[in-house]
Amino acid sequence: MRKILYRDIVEATAKACIEANIIASSDLIEAYQRAITKEVDELSGRIMHDLYENAKLAKSHHLPICQDTGTAVIFLEIGQNVLIDGGFLMDAFQEGVADGYQKGYLRKSIVSHPLTRKNTGNNTPAVIHVDIVAEDVFKVTVAPKGGGSENMSRLKMLTPSEGLEGFKEFVFETIRLAGPNPCPPIVVGACLGGNFESCALQAKKNLLRPIGQRHSDPELSILEEKWLEEINALHIGPQGFGGKTTAFDVHLEFLPCHIASMPAAVNLNCHVSRHQQFEL
């Protein structure tokens, strides 16, 4: 049995919220740099240059990369032998998010009710996903998710006869409909299979993979490369004003599913693709 202190979780979560929102990860920085070399047109080149400058400025001036510091989405992998000492695990994450958003001058973007829409004032509740794993792992990813790109995400219950073509059509239609709204260059997380909720969750989890990292399954890896090329040929471009970089990357996954079903989910992320990991 391994003990982890409640306070340590609170502190690490707060820190991860701040860092995720202020410091662009190295894969994102490299994606900006690659796009700058590709965007030879004056306007798309300028936009990519500005977005890269923005990320550098955010770090040096200690400001959020984007003012929409998102819903705090937390992915926890916890070993079955781990014991939390000093409080309830889920409270620790909520307290950490509240602390981090307050101390980091991050925007509080959560309302307590979808209709009355009163701001909760500390960006809680966070959305927390838990995977129980073997041994004594305690691994957390904090992935703030902006509203603009989340609003352009879609799920559809396809029928098995629609096949890979149906999946592809749905993914591309989602990207075309989104156009400039999700702040391109985007990152695409898409899943085929699972059920209604596992499909959507997997699409979101795909966004956690570093930009440029291909799927370990060669079939999916080839598909990702091909689709990325075709998405970039849509010419939506940086911020929707045309150009070669509509997406930084595409991450795909297939899941087992019911004999009657073939759900498809596309979770779009903006160029401010944020995730920060810690282990205790």
Place this chain on the structure above:
Amino acid sequence: MEVIHLQTPLKQEDVKGLRAGDYLLISGIMYTARDSAHRRMIEALDNHRPLPIPLPGSIIYYAGPAPAPPGKPIGSIGPTTSYRMDSYAPRLIEEGLSMMIGKGSRNKLVQQAMIDHEAVYCAAWGGAGALLAGCVKNAKCIAYEELGPEAIYELEVENFPVMVVNDTIGQDAYELMGGQQ
């Protein structure tokens, strides 16, 4: 890239001369407002109550800033997606609003209102909030403070960069340049 410098309050002839794809640097005053602030302004108009901001010659910036850290006038402040304000915008344009700044496409009703009443819609780079914060010299909350990031802020800006998306003759920069539709 050719640059057009604009100073607020905007003059009608300045607005009329702008074309989709023009790159502007704006100096002067702009007002932030997003979903909830728009709803309240429309309610005020319906009830013949005064608005917290003047509309003719004015710019509304669809944005909800991050809180100002110590020593800075404002936190990161990039645009939010504009289509959510589409149901409110025609009314404000009719009342004289000259420019909106946000990101993403507008619907046909908003585009028609811009043609009919000579207003324009511009985009700022989405997700460039830290960069754009550098153009804000002063900021004060002037209405609906209880809405937090959705309150109306009066921003004093210098050389705030935007691109004209919809002009007064019905052109759309996303369609002209971005492979849309």
